[in-house]
Amino acid sequence: MIFKRFRGYSPIGRAAASRQRRSRFTTTHWLFISLALILFTEVLHHGSKYYISRPSTPKDEPFAIGCQVPDPSTPRENAVILMLARNDEVEGARKSMLSVEQKFNQWYHYDVLFLNDEPFDQNFKDTLSAVISGKVSFETIPSSSSSSDNSTKATEENPFWGFPPWINAEDARSVIAGQDARGIKYGSKESYHHMCRFNAGRFFDHPALLPYRYYWRVEPNIEFLCSITYDPFRHMARNNKVYGYVMAIWELPVTVPTLFRHIADYKEKVGIGCTDYWRSFVSPSWLPWPVRSWVGAAGWRGRDREGDVWNWCHYWSNFEIADMEWYRGREYRDFFEMLDRAGGIYYERWGDAPIHSLAAALLLQPEQTHHFSDFGYTHDGLQSCPANAAGKQLLESDVLSPSIDASWNNGSFVDGVWVLGDGSKGGSLARGRDRGRGRGGASFWGGGDGDGDGDGEGRDGNWEGDKDEDEEGDWVGRSNWDDESSRGEGCRCQCKKDISVQLSQRVCGWELGRAIS
DSSP: OHHHHHGGGSHHHHHHHHHHHHHHHHHHHHHHHHHHHHHHHHHHHHHHTTOOOOOSSOSOOOSOSSOOOOOTTSOOOSEEEEEEOOGGGHHHHHHHHHHHIIIIIHHHOOEEEEEESSOOOHHHHHHHHTTOSSOEEEEEOOBTTTOOOGGGTOBTTBOSBSOOTTSOHHHHHHHHHTTGGGTOTTTTOHHHHHHHHHHHHTGGGSTTTTTOSEEEEEOTTEEEOSOOOSOHHHHHHHTTOOEEESOEEEOOGGGOTTHHHHHHHHHHHHTOOOOHHHHTTEEOOOSOTTHHHHHHHHTGGGOOTTSOEEOOEEEOTTSEEEEHHHHHSHHHHHHHHHHHHHTHHHHSOOOHHHHHHHHHHHHSOGGGEEEOTTOOEEETTEEEOOOBBTTOSOTTOTTTOOOOOGGGGSEEEETTEEEETTSSBOSOEEEOOOOSSSSOSEEEOOOOOOOSSSSOOOTTSOOOSSSSOOSSOOBOOGGGTTOTTOBOOBSSOOOBSSOSEEEOSSOSOHHHHHHHO
16 A cells, blocks of 8 residues: 555656656647747748749840930920929929939920819919920919819819818818827828829829820929930830839838738739739748737728738839820729728828839739839938949940039020020030920030039039049049949939938839849
8 A cells, every 4th residue: 555655656667757748848848849840931931922933034124225326307206294292392393303404404395284183373484484495384283172173083973182082071171180290201291192192093083194104203393314325215215114213212111001901802803913013012920820810800000801901112103104095094094083982092191103013013914014224313311323334334424524514504495596694505405306396406515513503513612523522522523434443324423422311223022123123
């Protein structure tokens, strides 16, 4: 009896009990490891569906490397340069258009159209007309109250500017009023929401834009840093490109928390398949099934039904060149109508940039998008500026020189000729092609700072046209234009040194680069 009572404490009993515990532990341990391996394998398999292999041949190559000799005699595309601006933005608009003319339109004389939700005053019209070499127009955006003519497609049922009837204006204004406090940039400005809606899905139906196919969007206070010596509209058409951009950056998630979920549900509803282009905008979930399905069903943080989420990469649409026939097609109209009726443009702050970007990823093929990697561009403290193409800067060209000339800020176009404030013709002049509409004729082959201040000086009062840099300069200048060590694509790019954020040209979306290049 004593032995039986205490046999568990005998050496033999203890050994047996230890073996039994180890056996239970080992079994549990291996079950846990097996389950973990199964879940890990499942997660890897799910993520592998979004892997993008680089195409064997590039789907999007630069339209040009370095400088070309501008050819004003080439046929023009049915295109317009478009700016949405207000009367109090006159100086910013002038700065932008000086840059566009200096770097591009002095050779090609494309039409320029200004739109405003209020009539432009005479000062705005006179100031901008003076610095544009092509035909210039100033138009008002009709609202639901200012037009019920079906020919303008701006009706009470679907206004160009203002709340559509399916949005309760009082409720929307209440939500909008508190958006700044929630960290939503520009969120408490009602007009900003109207602008986003107009740019996302209404502008291409404006009567003044109906005659055109392509548009180049320009905003006040932007600047181009490289000479654009070829016609991007013509190259877009010849290469079957639909949408063109300069920068791709990350969106602020707080502005678009449910946008991706709405688009993903629409994609599933209408049966649009996955392409590498779409995959490049998606960040696959690393949560295992079924947890991934649970968070997807709940729409947690804007995830789709599979639990995956947008990677927040989008094209910065303050610069875009695009084919409006795409927007006018049934596919894009249905897509935008779904988003418009969802109300996120007002109840959140869905912008035109993410809407255009995700629409391109959903509805276009990668080769239909073009990255203008040779364009230098700065706006709102961000800069994308390529290196110059070695040996392709045409340094002796009479057409492109002088590239920097302060007289750009001290004159205006008169019958297509750049005339200085004292009445003399500024810089070098060359005969452009008279397009037969607006100002054709001669153009000024010069340069200037384009800062709109009328003094022809840079931010620190010093332009670096003939040397690399000095203590006060804010430009990298001409001596680098033909540097044999440079392997860039730009033409006479002058990158700002004191810009607050210097961006690579694509910035976000490693997968995006693999999908379209």
